[in-house]
Each structure stands twice: as structure tokens, then as C-alpha cells.
Amino acid sequence: MNRHVSWTPAETTADSGDVIRLADVRRRFGETAALDGVSLGVRRGEILGIIGRSGAGKSTLIRCLNGLERPDGGSIEIEGREITGLGEAALQPLRRRIGMIFQHFNLLSAKTVEENVALPLKIEGWPKAKRLARAAELLELVGLSDKARAYPSALSGGQKQRVGIARALAASPALLLSDEATSALDPETTRSILALLKDINSKLGLTILLITHEMEVVRNIADRVAVIDAGRIVEQGPVWQVFATPKAETTKSLLSGIRPQLPAHIAQTLLSEGPGDVVLSIDIAGPAATGPLFQDLSKAFPGGYRLIHGGVDHIQKQPVGRFFIALPAASTAGLVSFVERLGAQVEVLGHVADHA
Amino acid sequence: MSPIMLELLVRSLWETLVMTAASGLISLVFGLPIGLALVATARGGIAENLAVNRALGAVINGFRSVPFIILLVALIPVTRVIVGTSIGTWAAIVPLAIAATPYYARIAEVSLREVERGLIEAVRAMGGNRWTIIREVLIPEAMPGIVAGFTVTLVTLIGASAMAGAIGAGGLGDLAIRYGYQRFETAVMIAVVAVLIVLVCGIQWLGDRLVARLDHRN
Numbered sequence: 111m112n113r114h115v116s117w118t119p120a121e122t123t124a125d126s127g128d129v130i131r132l133a134d135v136r137r138r139f140g141e142t143a144a145l146d147g148v149s150l151g152v153r154r155g156e157i158l159g160i161i162g163r164s165g166a167g168k169s170t171l172i173r174c175l176n177g178l179e180r181p182d183g184g185s186i187e188i189e190g191r192e193i194t195g196l197g198e199a200a201l202q203p204l205r206r207r208i209g210m211i212f213q214h215f216n217l218l219s220a221k222t223v224e225e226n227v228a229l230p231l232k233i234e235g236w237p238k239a240k241r242l243a244r245a246a247e248l249l250e251l252v253g254l255s256d257k258a259r260a261y262p263s264a265l266s267g268g269q270k271q272r273v274g275i276a277r278a279l280a281a282s283p284a285l286l287l288s289d290e291a292t293s294a295l296d297p298e299t300t301r302s303i304l305a306l307l308k309d310i311n312s313k314l315g316l317t318i319l320l321i322t323h324e325m326e327v328v329r330n331i332a333d334r335v336a337v338i339d340a341g342r343i344v345e346q347g348p349v350w351q352v353f354a355t356p357k358a359e360t361t362k363s364l365l366s367g368i369r370p371q372l373p374a375h376i377a378q379t380l381l382s383e384g385p386g387d388v389v390l391s392i393d394i395a396g397p398a399a400t401g402p403l404f405q406d407l408s409k410a411f412p413g414g415y416r417l418i419h420g421g422v423d424h425i426q427k428q429p430v431g432r433f434f435i436a437l438p439a440a441s442t443a444g445l446v447s448f449v450e451r452l453g454a455q456v457e458v459l460g461h462v463a464d465h466a
Numbered sequence: 467m468s469p470i471m472l473e474l475l476v477r478s479l480w481e482t483l484v485m486t487a488a489s490g491l492i493s494l495v496f497g498l499p500i501g502l503a504l505v506a507t508a509r510g511g512i513a514e515n516l517a518v519n520r521a522l523g524a525v526i527n528g529f530r531s532v533p534f535i536i537l538l539v540a541l542i543p544v545t546r547v548i549v550g551t552s553i554g555t556w557a558a559i560v561p562l563a564i565a566a567t568p569y570y571a572r573i574a575e576v577s578l579r580e581v582e583r584g585l586i587e588a589v590r591a592m593g594g595n596r597w598t599i600i601r602e603v604l605i606p607e608a609m610p611g612i613v614a615g616f617t618v619t620l621v622t623l624i625g626a627s628a629m630a631g632a633i634g635a636g637g638l639g640d641l642a643i644r645y646g647y648q649r650f651e652t653a654v655m656i657a658v659v660a661v662l663i664v665l666v667c668g669i670q671w672l673g674d675r676l677v678a679r680l681d682h683r684n
Contacts, residue, residue: 176591198595205593216588219683220606229602230592261682281592 127190129154129285129317130175135184137170137341144170145181146341152285157311157318159332159349161325161364167341168321172289175319176208177201189284206234209278213290215270217262223273224249224258230281241280248276252306268299275306279316286310288320292327304331325368329353329425337361350428354395355455370420370432372459380460387436389418389459390446398453399429410448411441436462467653474641475654479661481555481636485627489562490620493570497619498612500526500567501574502600508579512586512596526568534565535629542633558635562626570619577611578604610681617673621666638662 128151137145144167152158162168173179174186177193186193193204209230217226224245231241249255252272262270271291278286288307292300308331311318322328328335328349336346337360344358353369356362371377372389380389394403399422407415420433437445439461446456467475500522506512507519532540538561542552545560585603594602605612628639638658646655 178587178590202593202595205591208591210588210591212584212588214584216582216584218585218588218603218607220609220680221602229589232602233589233592233594233598263682263684277592287591 127154128152128187129189130319131185131187132174133185135171135174135181135186137167137174137179137181143341145174145184147184148338148341148343150336150343150346152317152319153334154317155311155315156333157308157320157331159328159335160319160321160338161323161328161335162321162338162360163323163364166338168323168338169289170341171338172287172319172321175287176205176210206230206281207284208287209281209283209285210287210289211271211274211278211291213293215262215267215274215294217270217273217277219262221261222258223254223260223262223265226262226273227276227280230277234281244280245276248279249273251279251310252276266299267295268302271295271299271303272306275303275310279310279314284317286316286318288318288322290322291320293322293324300327301330307331323364325364329368333426337364348426350395350425350430353423353425354393354428354430354432369423370434372434373419376418376462377459379463381463382460384461384463385439386462387416388439388442388461389434389436390442391457391459392420392433392435392449392454393431393457394433394449394452394454395430396428396453399431401452403431403449403452403454406452407445407448411437411445414438415441415445434459467657471645471651471654471657474645475638475657475661478636478638478641478658479665482624482627482638482665484555485558485562485630485635485637486620486623488559489566489627490616490623492559492563493566493619493623494616496563497567497570498574500571501578502604504571504575505578505604506596506600510583512599526571529564529568530572534561534626535632537561537565538629538632553634555630555635555637558627558630558633558637562623562630565626566619566623569622570615573615573618574608574612577608577615580611581607610677610683613673613680614677617670617677620669620673624662624666624669638665 130152132148132150135145135148136143148171160168160171170179174181175188177196181194188204189207193201221229224242227245227248228241231244246255246258249258252275254269254272257265257269262273265273292303295303304327307318310316320327320332332349334347335349335352336343337358338344339360345352345356345361352361353365356365372391376389415435415437418434418436420431422429422431424430442458449456504519504522507515509516541561541564545557546552548560549557551557581604585607586599589599589603627637630637631640631643638661642655642658645651646658
């Protein structure tokens with residue numbers, strides 16, 4: 111990949127400040143509140159993932175950030191500037207500071223790849239030769255130099271999104287908004303697009319805000335995650351922490367496909383009381399998870415325990431472990447206090463029906 | 467066919483071509499902006515204004531519901547003001563253009579309305595204004611439909627120009643009625659129909675070729 115892409119770093123008033131700051135943003139559509147008091151900050155240089163189910167308000171939120179949607183109330187500051195009161199004409203130069211990529215790419219079919227990439231510069235009034243040179247630079251960055259003269263219809267989905275990314279970066283924005291950018295792509299293409307976004311983030315220091323309904327996307331590239339449900343941010347924090355100890359029900363349910371779960375045939379037969387072994391889950395993450403957990407457990411409970419399911423994942427280079435174990439009821443209290451001393455979270459899930 | 471008849475046929479062909487080309491061009495120049503105005507002022511359009519949209523729609527529907535032969539006669543005073551005379555080929559261009567403009571505006575409207583909203587949104591997100599959207603998105607993306615619609619309009623105008631004989635405009639249709647039908651000259655009738663078929667096929671073929679070259683959607 112080309113490393114010579116010129117970049118004008120975002121000129122800002124307060125460099126340490128957030129690129130975006132939302133305070134109590136509200137938006138209703140008829141009776142339903144799409145955004146019900148959202149407060150959120152996006153820090154310079156980070157990748158923030160906003161995750162939620164469809165209809166949770168993600169799209170409305172991202173569209174408020176570049177003024178495509180007007181909130182009913184609250185405040186939105188972009189690079190320290192309040193945008194909620196601005197008219198269409200005042201928003202236009204501001205939008206050039208914000209690149210956006212879309213689920214369905216939204217490339218213009220009547221323009222070639224290089225004309226698509228150069229369009230934001232045409233809008234800014236760059237002369238033709240200069241903007242085509244810049245487009246060539248960006249196409250090299252996304253690895254599509256050979257497709258400059260092709261029309262979008264000749265490209266695959268992944269290539270189209272690369273063009274979308276090049277176009278979004280053309281005017282050297284301070285912020286990149288990604289609206290479900292990988293949702294229409296297959297898993298392999300998704301990974302390559304996410305890798306490209308991560309690369310752009312670290313090489314160019316570009317702040318990225320992405321919305322998605324896929325935890326996998328957040329897990330792969332985000333630094334922080336905010337979970338949105340029914341128009342409210344229900345949880346936010348560093349990705350590894352949210353993955354290790356999700357608090358909101360929405361977060362837990364969104365994570366269920368990606369974290370270890372108690373196998374269904376065991377979960378179904380669990381009793382709330384009984385003589386059988388106790389099944390519990392252990393969540394341990396970060397520095398606490400680097401110790402010899404199982405060795406310690408074996409020493410402390412020579413009576414034995416059974417590992418049912420689980421494993422250690424690494425998110426943002428932090429170990430995130432989740433295990434399901436079964437052990438005799440008599441040992442339970444001791445084990446709970448033992449692992450809690452290690453900084454883990456324990457949840458008693460029930461008793462197995464018999465000694466199966 | 468006698469040389470005189472042949473000369474008549476050539477002259478009629480020329481008159482038809484002049485009427486069709488001139489009124490077609492006028493309908494393009496006025497119909498496309500009207501189609502754009504219809505799309506822009508519609509609900510959710512880039513310059514939403516439902517009052518203007520409804521008024522414009524009503525005027526277009528009004529013109530489109532008048533039978534052409536009535537329009538031809540009713541517009542005689544208007545034609546006299548614009549062209550200076552109410553008879554002849556040039557005089558026929560006025561009613562033909564006035565009938566074709568709202569017709570083409572509707573065709574252009576359909577093509578423009580089919581441009582994906584996501585594309586408009588992408589250009590808005592880049593900081594484009596309304597003119598940018600019209601210039602870079604609406605017109606180029608709808609171009610295949612705009613050209614295909616213009617082809618349809620031209621062919622329709624060839625048909626309509628036959629009625630212009632009623633105000634002495636000449637043309638192929640007029641020749642077919644006066645010689646082929648009223649004087650039972652079957653050879654003239656066949657010749658005229660053959661020329662019309664070639665003309666219509668030629669225009670359609672050219673239009674289709676142009677659309678194929680312009681269309682990069684798939």
C-alpha cells in the first residue's frame with residue numbers, strides 16, 4: 111500500500127477535545143423517538159463503534175452528525191462548532207470536513223471510478239488536473255489504481271466499497287462516518303475492508319465513527335463501543351471491557367453470537383435447585399486473566415471441577431476469558447469467593463439435573 | 467411513380483423532418499427543466515414545495531388532456547403571434563411543441579424520479595448543493611432514460627405531425643391523406659408508409675444505440 115498520500119491534518123481549535131460531542135440529542139418520527147437523549151463524545155484519532163439492532167436509532171444518529179437529519183433538541187458540536195442551528199448553506203462546507211461511506215456504496219454509475227473519487231474535490235472547486243492526481247493517489251491507497259477508468263458496475267462489492275472509502279477521504283476529512291459499510295459484503299471482503307479502515311486510522315490518524323449491527327465489526331477494529339437501544343446509549347466503554355463484562359441486556363444479547371455460551375442442551379435441562387452439580391460462568395479479562403487461573407483452581411479445589419465450555423479471546427490485545435464449569439454444590443461458595451478475589455465475575459446458572 | 471410524385475414525397479419528408487426535429491428540440495429544452503422541477507418540488511425532493519408541484523402537475527395534465535387536433539386549432543392565435551402566420555410547416559411547430567413539452571416533461575420526470583435516493587444523499591454528504599445534485603447526480607444518472615424518452619417523443623411527434631396537414635403544414639401524413647387516401651393512389655400510400663417505417667425504425671435504432679452507450683448501470 112502506498113504511504114505517500116498527503117494529508118492535511120485537521121486544524122482544530124482545541125486539539126485535546128473531542129471531534130464530536132453530542133449532548134441530549136433528541137429526534138422523533140411521529141410517535142416514536144428515534145433518538146431519546148443521546149450524549150456521546152468521539153475522541154480524536156479513535157475508532158468508535160456504535161452498535162444496535164435495526165431500528166435502534168443508529169442511522170438517525172449518524173445522519174444527524176453531518177446535518178442530513180435535523181434533531182428536535184440537544185446539541186451537536188463538530189470540532190467545537192455547534193451545528194444544530196445551521197442552515198443548509200452553512201452546513202455544506204462543514205460536510206466537506208466529514209467523509210461518509212455507505213452500506214450500498216452509493217457510487218455514481220455514470221461516472222468512472224476516478225471521477226467518483228474526484229467528485230468531492232470538484233465540489234470544492236479544485237482544477238481538473240489536480241483533482242485527478244489526488245484521485246490517483248487515493249486509488250493507490252485503496253489498491254485500485256488499475257480500475258481508475260472503469261465504471262462502478264464493473265467492480266465487485268468489495269472494490270466498490272474501496273472506491274467509496276477513497277471518495278470519502280478525497281477532501282482530507284477530519285472524521286469518517288461509516289454507515290453499515292460492510293453489511294452488504296461477504297465475511298472475507300468484510301475483513302479486508304475493516305483492515306483497510308484500521309490501516310487508514312493508524313496511518314493517517316483519521317477519526318472513524320462506524321455504526322453496525324454486527325459485533326464482529328466492533329470486535330475487529332473499534333477502540334471503544336457504544337451500544338444504542340431504543341434511541342438511548344445504554345452502555346459504552348473500551349471494546350474489551352464491554353465484551354468482558356457487558357452490563358445492559360441489549361449488549362449481552364448482541365454479544366451472544368460471538369462470546370462462548372452455555373451449550374443449549376445443557377442450558378435447557380438446568381434446574382434452579384437440586385442435588386446435582388452447580389453450573390456457573392466465570393468472566394475474567396484484562397490483567398486478571400493473565401494469571402494461571404486453572405492451575406490455581408486445581409490447587410484450591412482438589413475435589414475437582416469440570417470445564418464445560420469456554421475460552422480466551424483477545425480483543426485490543428487484552429485477554430477476555432469466559433468459561434462454564436460444573437462442580438459439587440458444596441464447593442460453590444468457596445470457588446465464587448476464590449475467583450472473585452482474582453477479579454473475575456461469577457454467575458451461578460443452576461444445577462444439572464443428574465450426574466450426566 | 468412519376469418524378470413529380472417523387473419530388474412531392476421528398477418535400478413531404480423534409481417537412482416532416484423539420485416539424486419533428488424543431489418541435490422535439492423545443493420539447494427537450496422546456497420539458498427537461500419542467501420534469502426536473504416536478505421531481506425537485508415533490509415530497510422529499512431537493513426543493514420540496516408541494517403547492518408548486520401540484521400547480522405544475524395540474525397545468526401539465528390540462529395540456530395533456532386536450533386532443534391534439536383541438537389544440538392545433540385552438541392555438542392558431544398564439545401561433546400567429548409567435549410565427550407571424552397560422553398556416554404552413556413553421557406554424558405547425560408551435561402546437562406540436564406545446565403538445566410535446568408536457569408529454570416529454572412527464573417522461574423525464576419518471577426517469578429522474580428513479581435515480582436512487584442514496585446517490586443524492588451521498589452528494590449531499592459531500593457538501594454538494596442543489597445545483598451539484600442536479601448536474602452531477604440527477605441528469606447524468608437519469609441520462610439513459612432521458613434519451614430513451616426523447617426517442618419516444620420524436621416517434622410520437624412523427625405521428626402527430628400527420629394531423630398538422632389540417633393547417634396546411636404538409637408533411638408525409640398529409641401527403642398520404644390527400645393523395646393516397648382521397649385520390650386512391652395506392653402507390654403513394656405505400657411509398658409514404660414505407661418511408662415512415664424507415665424513419666421511425668431509424669430514429670428508434672439511433673436512440674437505442676445512444677442509450678446503450680450511456681448506460682453504465684449494469
